[in-house]
Amino acid sequence: MSEPAAYEPTERTVPTRSRERATYDRALVHAVLDEGYVCHLGFVRDGAPVVLPTLYGRVGERLYIHGSTGSRPLRMAGTTAPGLPVCVTVTHVDGLVLARSAFHHSLNYRSVVVYGIARQVTDPAERASALDALVDHVLPGRADDSRRADAKELAATAVLRLDLEEVSAKFRTGGPVDEPEDVSLPYWSGVLPVIGGYGTPVPADDLDPSISMPAYVTAR
């Protein structure tokens, strides 16, 4: 079954401002999600908002989050309850945009916002594939190169699923946009790119020295 090329905009995924920065393109949304691995998970507790950073993985049109069965959002989502309304946001910062005017300073960024109802996954096969996806999302290939969860660990782990249905992405790219009368002001203007990467891997103190560093680590 092939999916439409874009998510259907809804009242809350259409921004009130800068609509030209919003996109619903499925491939772009997937690309932003796949480039990151930490999302900010929002939910409501006692009427007030809670935002927590957490890892995520994606399998097709499903986003997975995991945690201890004792953690608040995972308990709240339940297994038989109606689920937990959540908002999951993933943000990549690409550059600081320095305009001549303070007002037109900006960021280059790519972000995805997903609204929906998160529910605990109970099917053992889906739970296993979700946990693999969570590991492989961070370092592709690692799930096969580690000891998978045993029965006790699985019992202590809750997996939440959020279907990608009500989704939007926002982008800003390019240089500063100043008012015409500001261009001659004596202030430096441009973009300072923000870059990310990985440092030199640090083997565990007790690592068997005969185990060489795998390609999914060295290739980063």
Place this chain on the structure above:
Amino acid sequence: MSEPAAYEPTERTVPTRSRERATYDRALVHAVLDEGYVCHLGFVRDGAPVVLPTLYGRVGERLYIHGSTGSRPLRMAGTTAPGLPVCVTVTHVDGLVLARSAFHHSLNYRSVVVYGIARQVTDPAERASALDALVDHVLPGRADDSRRADAKELAATAVLRLDLEEVSAKFRTGGPVDEPEDVSLPYWSGVLPVIGGYGTPVPADDLDPSISMPAYVTAR
């Protein structure tokens, strides 16, 4: 007036799990906040959570967020209304922690979560200093080296304040912690540091070539 060295823990700033990772130390919280400039702002709209990335600045025990007067959370916070319950979260990822078991994979990170009521700032002097703080938080020194907002721009800009009262930080550092029986497994184990930084600045297309790059840009 000197502040106590730590924020007072509350029911919602004490985590249900990994309590040893939580801290309320004021200086540590400030350091995490000052190292970043993008937060994830959570609020409740029509009973559902919303999480949006946005810039922030800090002045003492006050966090400032700004945006268009037309943007949803800023409109919702109002100027005379009781304010908007928010959760502001700032996260820095420091490393991927690869244990032998998938279960013990983790992240090294530092995060701060702030709960409170955000209110629009109306005092002109506080608004001006908040906007300077927002610019200088990203690149210290830039506020003085740009054209500050004029009356029209100020009228279009809403500034929200959130007092730092109900605040916690969470940290994880160090190498993987495996079960003793897993240490002999043939999987590479260790930490892959996550680093951030800045690339080569890109001057605006229309930049006067006689304007040299300022130190707050080159020093990054």
